[in-house]
Amino acid sequence: MIELRELTKKFGDFTAVDHLNMTINTGEFFGFLGPNGAGKTTTISMLSTVLLPTEGEILIDGIQLTRKASVVKRKISVITQEFSMRQDMTMDEVMEYQGRLYYMPKKEIRRKSDELLEFVGLDQYRHRVVRHLSGGMKRKLMVCRALMTDPQVLLLDEPTAGMDAISRRQMWNLLRQLHGRGMTILLTTHYIDEAQSLCERVALIDRGKLDTIDTPKALIEDLGGYAVDETAEDSLRSAYFHNRDDAIAYLSGAGENSVLRNTTLEDVFVERIGRGLGKQ
Structure with a gap:
């Protein structure tokens, strides 16, 4: 140990x-x-x-x-x-x-x-x-x-x-x-x-x-196991959901350049660490 x-x-x-x-x-x-x-x-x-x-x-x-x-x-x-x-x-x-x-x-x-x-x-x-x-x-x-x-x-x-x-x-x-x-x-x-x-x-x-x-699994589940990516002209925005049905419902109202995917550890890293770096 x-x-x-x-x-x-x-x-x-x-x-x-x-x-x-x-x-x-x-x-x-x-x-x-x-x-x-x-x-x-x-x-x-x-x-x-x-x-x-x-x-x-x-x-x-x-x-x-x-x-x-x-x-x-x-x-x-x-x-x-x-x-x-x-x-x-x-x-x-x-x-x-x-x-x-x-x-x-x-x-x-x-x-x-x-x-x-x-x-x-x-x-x-x-x-x-x-x-x-x-x-x-x-x-x-x-x-x-x-x-x-x-x-x-x-x-x-x-x-x-x-x-x-x-x-x-x-x-x-x-x-x-x-x-x-x-x-x-x-x-x-x-x-x-x-x-x-x-x-x-x-x-x-x-x-x-x-x-x-x-x-990694617990960190991903804490953020939400499902992600919806919305691509705009100059940015990518991601929304996270614990329930797949909620993610699908959100996706149906999102723009045409939106996709549903599984959340990754990289998403956790960006949300917990990367966002803070962007504010410096």
């Missing part, structure tokens, strides 16, 4: 993360959603100990997470937005280097490399250097590297950024398999459909503060 208690990060006079309090259950797939600058990446950076909190604390299974808490830190692996691998290394060399950083025996490094590269479908490309890999293949290799030490918690900061639609879906399937093995996964993403598809619960964060936490 991961607990954030009054977690705060300040950079000078700017507060990037403002007294976050939340609990993430063991084995949960949890998402952080928010606009640019909301504090998502800063939160992930504190969970990975790249940044230290200004105030508050993080507990992993009841033990405070610090840079010196090696036993706790070993439970966590992180995959960042940037490709942080030597471009002149082969996949095998990337995996071997990661294993040596953690003083793994050579036979264990080889065994884990074989297992993980096969798991993500990269074993036939293992002798190809990183600079010659596609973006999707690089992301998969970063997953393999992160799993080398059998972490219990995987931190993902925009893991599908820049991927095409097919590569994104392949990554989704890979993450579902990892979650199915009982791994706790924390995800930040700008793709709201990604969070709706993968996450059991999501936290909406705005300007460093927690707006709400709930399941």
Whole structure:
């Protein structure tokens, strides 16, 4: 279990993360959603100990997470937005280097490399250097590297950024398999459909503060499961309804460029977070 208690990060006079309090259950797939600058990446950076909190604390299974808490830190692996691998290394060399950083025996490094590269479908490309890999293949290799030490918690900061639609879906399937093995996964993403598809619960964060936490389904139902979009010359307006019959009745009186659809998590995000940003 991961607990954030009054977690705060300040950079000078700017507060990037403002007294976050939340609990993430063991084995949960949890998402952080928010606009640019909301504090998502800063939160992930504190969970990975790249940044230290200004105030508050993080507990992993009841033990405070610090840079010196090696036993706790070993439970966590992180995959960042940037490709942080030597471009002149082969996949095998990337995996071997990661294993040596953690003083793994050579036979264990080889065994884990074989297992993980096969798991993500990269074993036939293992002798190809990183600079010659596609973006999707690089992301998969970063997953393999992160799993080398059998972490219990995987931190993902925009893991599908820049991927095409097919590569994104392949990554989704890979993450579902990892979650199915009982791994706790924390995800930040700008793709709201990604969070709706993968996450059991999501936290909406705005300007460093927690707006709400709930399941995607509950957040959608709270807004209304049915939406009617009305398109005007210069705008799109959406109305939300809990009852389908009410939505149909509204649609019958709306303009000809109106459509009925199911509400999505993106609608929740826009209504709860996006409207406020528009008023700034």
